Amino acid sequence: MKIIIGSKNPAKITAVQNCFSQEESEFLSLDIPSGVNDQPFSDEETIRGAINRAAGALKQGNGDIGIGLEGGVQETNHGLLLCNWGALAAPGMEPLIAGGARFLLPEEVASRLRAGEELGPVMDDYAKKKNVRKQEGAVGIFTNGMVNRVDMFTHLTTLLVGQFTYHVNLKEF
Structure with missing residues (x-):
């Protein structure tokens, strides 16, 4: 199976690879634009970005x-x-969607996002680290490393793959 990942972000690539057999799958990651703001500011906008990346990758x-x-x-x-x-x-089906973890951001971070900044650079500044978004992510910082960005996106991808296999199995009967 050829799986196209709509991102070059290492955390997202690893998360997708975690959910498929390495022997039976071929992976390709492409830099697919989300078609939404760099900082999506609602569930609806974030969902639209995910769908745009999935459809564009396919x-x-x-x-x-x-x-x-x-x-x-x-x-x-x-x-x-x-x-x-x-x-x-x-091919031949509407995109499947799934949502994952949620947690409250500290007001110090939230206020900067409301002012128009993007989470990635804000987290680099807040954590005094570089490339937080490509490593543990905000979730890793704010859970003290108990959950990282790969974990978060692996859970999400597992929800998607589970739905996909359910739909594929339905078509076989």
Whole structure:
């Protein structure tokens, strides 16, 4: 099976690879634009970015499935939550979507995002590290390393693959 990943981000690539047999799968990662703001600011925008990446990956990579993973934030009455969404595109079916972990961002970070900054650079500054988004992610920082970005996106990809195999099995009967 040829799996096209709509990102060059190492955490996202590893997460997708974690969910498929390495012997039975071929992986290609492409830099697919999300088609949304660099900092998605709602579930709907984050979902749209994931779908755009999945559909674009499938089309450009000419594979069996395309996977798009997108991180964003969602404003709530409790404050600004980190959110993440994924989509799986395959020929002949509507994209599948799944959402993952959520947690409240500290106001120090949230206020900078509301002012128009993007989470990745804000986290680099906040954690005094480089490339947090390509390593542990905000989730790794704020869970004290108990959950990292690969873990978060692996869970999300597992939800997508589970839905996909369910739908494929339904078609066989």
